Amino acid sequence: VRARTQAQLAFSASGTSWWLLNASPDLRPQIEATPVLHPRRAPRDTPISGAILTSADADQVLGLLLLREFQPLVIYATVSVRRALVEENSLFRLLERVEGQSRWKEIVPGKTFSPEPGISIFPLPLPGSLPGYVAGREGMPAGEAVLAVVLQSGSGKRLLYAPALPRVGRELIEQMNTCEIALLDGTFWSDDELRRARGGGPGAREIGHVPIGGPDGSLQALAGVRGPRKIYIHINNTNPVLDEDSDERRRVREAGWEIAEDGWEFEL
Amino acid sequence: VRARTQAQLAFSASGTSWWLLNASPDLRPQIEATPVLHPRRAPRDTPISGAILTSADADQVLGLLLLREFQPLVIYATVSVRRALVEENSLFRLLERVEGQSRWKEIVPGKTFSPEPGISIFPLPLPGSLPGYVAGREGMPAGEAVLAVVLQSGSGKRLLYAPALPRVGRELIEQMNTCEIALLDGTFWSDDELRRARGGGPGAREIGHVPIGGPDGSLQALAGVRGPRKIYIHINNTNPVLDEDSDERRRVREAGWEIAEDGWEFEL
Numbered sequence A, B: 001v002r003a004r005t006q007a008q009l010a011f012s013a014s015g016t017s018w019w020l021l022n023a024s025p026d027l028r029p030q031i032e033a034t035p036v037l038h039p040r041r042a043p044r045d046t047p048i049s050g051a052i053l054t055s056a057d058a059d060q061v062l063g064l065l066l067l068r069e070f071q072p073l074v075i076y077a078t079v080s081v082r083r084a085l086v087e088e089n090s091l092f093r094l095l096e097r098v099e100g101q102s103r104w105k106e107i108v109p110g111k112t113f114s115p116e117p118g119i120s121i122f123p124l125p126l127p128g129s130l131p132g133y134v135a136g137r138e139g140m141p142a143g144e145a146v147l148a149v150v151l152q153s154g155s156g157k158r159l160l161y162a163p164a165l166p167r168v169g170r171e172l173i174e175q176m177n178t179c180e181i182a183l184l185d186g187t188f189w190s191d192d193e194l195r196r197a198r199g200g201g202p203g204a205r206e207i208g209h210v211p212i213g214g215p216d217g218s219l220q221a222l223a224g225v226r227g228p229r230k231i232y233i234h235i236n237n238t239n240p241v242l243d244e245d246s247d248e249r250r251r252v253r254e255a256g257w258e259i260a261e262d263g264w265e266f267e268l
Helices: A027-032 A058-066 A079-087 A090-096 A170-176 A193-198 A247-254 B027-032 B058-066 B079-087 B090-096 B170-176 B193-198 B247-254
Strands: A009-011 A018-021 A048-052 A073-077 A102-106 A113-116 A119-126 A146-153 A158-162 A181-185 A229-233 A257-259 B009-011 B018-021 B048-052 B073-077 B102-106 B113-116 B119-126 B146-153 B158-162 B181-185 B229-233 B257-259
Touching: A027 A058, A027 B027, A048 A113, A058 A090, A058 B058, A058 B090, A073 A079, A073 A113, A079 A102, A090 B058, A119 A170, A146 A170, A158 A170, A247 A257, B027 B058, B048 B113, B058 B090, B073 B079, B073 B113, B079 B102, B119 B170, B146 B170, B158 B170, B247 B257
Parallel strands: A018 A048, A048 A073, A073 A102, A158 A181, A181 A229, A229 A257, B018 B048, B048 B073, B073 B102, B158 B181, B181 B229, B229 B257
Antiparallel strands: A009 A018, A113 A119, A119 A146, A146 A158, B009 B018, B113 B119, B119 B146, B146 B158
16 A cells, blocks of 8 residues: 555645645645745745635644744635634634734635635535534534535636545536546545444544445446546545555546545646 | 754653653654554554653644544643643544543652653653643643653663753753753754744743753753753754754754754663
8 A cells, every 4th residue: 555645735826826725734744745835935934825624624624733833824714614723722823823824714605716816716515514523513504514625727627626525415516527627535435444443433424424335435426427537535544445456446446536646736 | 954853752661662752743754754653453553652741832732633543542741731732622622532542641740650660750840831822821830831851761760851941940950960861942042043033023931942052041051961961852943053064053062962863762
C-alpha cells in the first residue's frame, strides 16, 4: 500500500493566490511537498489566502490551527460549522490574536460565491449531521453540516469535491454530470469495516460515509455517471481499495474510478 | 538552516511502552520518522502509552488531537491545563468517543509521580500563566500553568525538560545541577525578536519565554551550571542560533550549549 496523507486540495485561478479546500491535520508536510504553497518573500508571508470548509470534521478542520502564524486568512464556512469550531473551541482564538488575522465569511448552502475573480463555488448541501464532538449539534439548521462544493473556473469547467458523502442523492448526480472531474468520498469499502477493525462502534453510514461497495454503495449508485473523471479520495487505512492487488481495487478500476494519490494536479 | 519539526520528546523505560512529553502538531511525521513508535501488530495498535503535558500551549498539545484513532491513552496534566483543553474545547471529545479511550491523570506541581515502573517524574512549577487562548485563565491556581519536568530512570540518572521557561529561578538551577541532561527553552534569542518579525505584538518574556541572549537571558543566567549536557530546544524560526554561521550560534556553542536537531536520542 502506498502511503497517503489526509485528504486535502488547494486551488488557484491566478497561480499566486491559493485557497485550501478544508484544512487537514497533515497540512504542514502537504505544504512542504508543494512548492507553490511555500512562503514567499518574508518567512511569515504565504500564498495561501484562505480556506473553504465543507464540514466541521476534525480531519477537515484541524489544519486551521496550524495556520496560526499571524498571516491573514479568510475562512469560508456555514454558520453551523463556524459555531461548532469558534464558539465551542477556545483554541480557535489562536486565529484571532491580532486585528485582521482571520476573517470568517458565511457559506449559504445552495448559494454560489466567489472567493476571488476567476473562481466560483456552488455549495451543495448534503443530508449529513455535525460530527459527534460538537456539543450544540442538536438544533443546528439542516443542510449546514456537510457540503459538496462545485468549483468553476473562468473557462466554465467544473470540479466537484465531496470528501464526506452521507448518501448519493439525485442532486449530487446532476451536479457530477456537469463536471470534468469529480473527487468523491471513498472512506470505506463496506459499512461494517470500521466496526470490524475496532471491534465495535458505528457503521460507515452512521458517521456520514456511504461505503463504496455493496448493492447500495456509491460504486453502484454512480454507475450511470459517465461524464466526469471519477476519483475516490479520503480513503481510510482500513479500506481494501488501497491495496493495488485487491479484488476491491480491481472492481473500482473496472468501473472507471481512480484512487487518489498525494501530489495529483488538475487543470480546469 | 537545517529544518526541524516542533519540539517533541518520547521516553521509555521498557523499550516497548513509550510516553510522549507533550504532543506537538508535527506528531505524525515525527512518529513516522521513529520506528520504535510505529504501530505494532494491528494497524490501530501503538507503543505510545500516553502523554505528559507541561503546559496548554498549542504547540505542546495539538498533537493529542492527532491521537484519536481509538487507542487507549493516558494523559497527565495539571487540573488547570486539563480544564483549559477539555472544558473549553469540544474537539477534545474526540478522545472520549469510546469507553477507556483516554484517561486523564492529575499532575500536582511539586509531587513526583511514576507513569510506569522504572520512571519517576518530578514536575517543577514555573512562574508562567496559561496561554492567551484560554478563556478561564484568570483565577486558575498559580503554578499549574507551566512546568519543567525532571525524568529519573531506574539508575537514578536524570533529565530536565523545559520547552517553555518564563524566567530562570533558583529552583530550576538546583534541579539542573542534579541532571545528566537539560533540554531547555531556546525559543527566542532576544526579547523583541518576534515583535520585529511581525511588526508588532508582545515580547518574548510576555509570552512566557526568557530569551537566550542579553544581560538577563538564559545563557548568562545559567553560565554557572556546569553539570549537565545543556541543549536548547523549541527554537523558533526567527531565532538566529538556527543559522550555523551566525555570531549567536557561535556564542551559544562557546558557552557549552548544543542546539537540538530532530532524531536525537539520549540514554539515562
